[in-house]
Amino acid sequence: MIQTFLNITLSALGTTLSMPGYLYGGFVFIALIPLFFALEKKRPFTSAIITFVYFFLFSFINFHYLINTLTTGLPELFGRFGASTGFAVYLLFCVLEALPFLLFGFLYGLWLEKTRLRLFEPLFVGSIYVISDYLRGIGDLGFTGGRLSDALYNFKGLIQILPYTGTLGLVFIIVIVNYESYKLLKKNKQNIVLVLSIVALIFLLNGAIESFLPKSVGDKPVVLAQTNMPQKIKYSYEASEIVKYLQDNFSESHNYLTIFPEGVFPGTDIRNSEIEKSLLDTFKNRTFIIGFPTLETKDAYNSAIIYSKATFLNKYDKVQLFPFVETLPYKTIFDRLEFLKGMYYFSSGELKTFDIPGYGKVGIQICFESFFPYISRKLSEKSEFLVVVTNDGWYNSKIPLIQHFAQAIFRAVETRRNVIQVSNTGISGIVDEYGNYTILPDGTAWRTLYVKSNTQNTFYTKYGDYIVIACLLFIILTGITAKKKSSLFD
Template sequence: MRVFVQPGLAGHGLAGLAGAITPLALAPFDIWPIAPLSIALLYLLLQRLSPRQALLRGWSYGLGAFLAGTSWIYVSIHDYGAASPVLAGSLTFAFCAGVALFFALPAYLWARWLRQAPGLFNPLAFAALWVAQEMFRGWFLTGFPWLYSGYSQLAGPLAALAPIGGVWLISFALALTGAGLAELCTRRHQPPARFAIAGLLALPWLAALALVNQQWTSPLGKPLSTSLVQGNINQAMKWQPEELTNTLRLYRDLSINEESDLIVWPETAVPVLRDYAEGYLNELDSLMASSNRALITGIPLREAAPHGWRYFNGITVLGQGEGTYLKQKLVPFGEYVPLEDVLRGLIAFFDLPMSNFSRGHAEQTLLLAQGQRLASYICYEVVYPDFAARLAADSSLLLTVSNDAWFGDSIGPLQHLQMAQMRALEAGRWMLRATNTGVTALIDPQGRIAQRIPSFTQGVLRGEVQPMQGLTPYLRWQSWPLSMLCLGILGFAAFRRQREALDDAVTA
């Protein structure tokens, strides 16, 4: 125990290692017990520290987690941003160091205002703070909702909690488990207190066990046959004007003989503005309509603005359906450049193709294909739990298109797939996922991959999906109940801490 409370470099180094093992709980490793273990280590490492010491320790934990879990950022900057290894490594480290502050601030708050005397309320308050950190990280400055601990449970014992409170409810249960076990193992408690803590820790696991066979949604109509096209277009060639004709021909040839009800192409499969591809799209629209098929493709669009044009990353439906969706959650530097006037032109990474998109309107009609309403997410959008739930509540199918070629053969695309799986589980709906280089997959309402095709191969994934109706509790309420619970716990914890301080002052 003594090594955990050292305020110096040894303790901070241990915190970094505790954070660095976090990605092992997530895809592609999926060693889910590491999630509560990592949280337990952080809980131990924050004991008896001053707020300033806790700040640095929390930052060390976050730095380890993001360096290990988001190393794929280096691939984007180096391989496709034409940055040198030193520059790409420096930018990746700077990004991870900045995002690690999301762990530093809660650690400071914990030590300054929330940490209690030994007892039942400590792990409860720590779990509430953990979830508040994840939620805040998914919102602040457009958010970076990556490496949530709850994703580790897709194939774990707590998966059944996802339709109740989403990935954040699972994170709450894992944080409660890790902090509670650490509390029990390192502090002396009277038997009643030990039993109370043990009972609290067991509660979410028993609830998940009881909900394993609960069905929240039901089939709607007949299954649809689907064909998801994976073009495997080299990212370095995707936006080259001389390759446009070959790209359009490739997707047409891969799809023209598909007899499925629904054909899906990836994000920006048509790598040219819709204005310039009208002839090609009209031909496909007529072909699909005459054969009673629907085709959904990613395509960039533009609309007139007072001072020129606004550009959007979009999805559109051809044939037996209608609608166009414009992406709302944009990727910093990939789709827009913060501080554009300063950064444009400094290095090639800040001038990536199609990095000047605008945000789509908040109120958009869902896509309609073969009589079904599709909640659509373009790439990064699928990682936002509440955003995805709001769209899914009005849908019968989920659809996400992406181009993860930016991340090469790193763990990034597999982490991205895992998040799409969680969205299917939260919503109790089938998810169709079409990508340029992988992972193209059909995901069932339990979040399991029903079918997939190998990454970095060209092909068509054929299968069936069943439209679903009904609302899971998470689709109905999203994160509001859990948010209110966590705020109540944190408020009460702060009150108790203040009262303890007053009692100590009176006693002294």
């Protein structure tokens, strides 16, 4: 039992250390090996508990930065709950993240040793992991942060598979490499040299592909306006003080398309007000995008508003709302968590692109929407490049900022679209279609960078997560052809 728990913990730590912002992404190719040793000769229900505990521990360690947000940040700003309640919510988050991996462990213990062909084993293990990870990302509680593929955001050669498979295809490959490495070590511990050689070859392949990638050069100038305003200050400022801050810091920037972050005016709909008039007077000669909530007759929206030449052009209303803070999911189950609400409970908007003068069609996403590939896919069908506006001022750690920006890299390569991300106190920059990126140095208020348009759609853009269907069919095939029934318990 102790050895099993040690193996689970080693895998959780190894996976965490491979994530963006931690130690080294290459660890992901060996991180699951201890988990597979923990699963040896375990029956379905025991295996399910093991994989649940693994992903719970991984989530708890990897997303540790949320603890400060839930125990300090949100309570200080909104004062509806205390630190102990915030920590309990964090534990609930980790449980919800780990629940789909009950399925992974259950199916692993049920059918793996009963597969007909040795070739089926790694394919089966990769398939059940992909399905479990996919389930974690759907629905009103869906979240895709912490995918194994996240570890490879800086491996520009390997991620060139994304236009064909998406990140789940990369997850599938990572799991297979881990499983086959486990099988080699199970056969003979001295095979560690062979395992490390396989991983080294993967790194060499990454470097070889990277050396052939073309250099992408943008031709349309865009001003990235990073407001650098801490949460406590932003939420304590009056709207008039914020507009004065924008005038002081950004009025001298170039008259190109200017992109401000999400929620620049965090609690105020400034439309048809003196604040809006003052803002438009300052930036009257340009087109700009800026975030603030918009309040309609019955609904509130987290919006990115587009102005052009001192005139309201259009707005995008966030579609994928952050559970509990921006919307209350599954009210009959979680109605008692309403105290987590931020400024408003928002209504969901609809996906659409915008024709911006001089720049063509543009798709806009807000905050953690960049974690959801389906949004970028749908937007890229009709847009020439993508924009992510966000407010990452909730965190006192660089790790979540890097993990968030990594998503812009994946979305850019998947869709072969340039992605511009503009954050408040996070990372702002431009990613090209091959995953190369340029970011603003810390503390920079604004900088002009260049974006490139593209209208061709990738295979993944057209067909999405087809790999999920393929994995599901393979799991069914494995179950049908299993040698005999398994006992569900040890």
